[in-house]
Amino acid sequence: MTNLEENQQPEFEQELEEVETSLRLLKERYAQVQQDQQQKAQWQQEIKNLKDNKNQTPEIKAELKRIQKELEVLEINLESQLFSWKSLNRPFWQAVRFGGLGVIIGWLLKSSVG
Template sequence: MSSPKPDDTKENDLEQILFDVERSLKQLQKRYTQVKQDLEKRSQIKERQQELKQQQKDKSLPNPLKTELRSLQQELDQLELNLESVLLPDIFWQVVRFVFLGIVIGWFLNIWAT
């Protein structure tokens, strides 16, 4: 039985790293799409909220509009919470992950080149 060649091991390690980077990139793209959709929805909710507040200034709001305004505020609060919890920690960990992967790829390329 022959042991794997060092070059084969390096190549397999590099393939695994590239696979991990590709998977992380796909996750980041998916997250980016979700954030864009949430931001657009937040903008629409704020516009509708302003319309209802303007109507409230013009005259007293009927109960269905008050209910809609409360519902919009709750939905807006939930979107804000999702955006904050998703963006801040995720960006930090993505930076850490890609910096680490960059160092590892550089290390492997250095070993492979020598």
């Protein structure tokens, strides 16, 4: 094994660990989203059943409000699980890097022309 290959081995192992960690987190997030979607469907069915009940007692109305609040929280949770600031980390820095490079090239071209 050459010196270059020896230096690349720890980098590769680190990259592999990062990929494995990302995959594990993605699987966990996916499982949570599936569970939340099932819960959402159950609560929507329960809301429908409560609304279809002709005897709207105060207890039923209170239960309906409670379930609707829980459903709103669940929907916010589902939306936030699909979007994370960490997922924007790499694209953000690539935009900064290449956007900055574009500005520098533009300045160089402008100064050489004018």
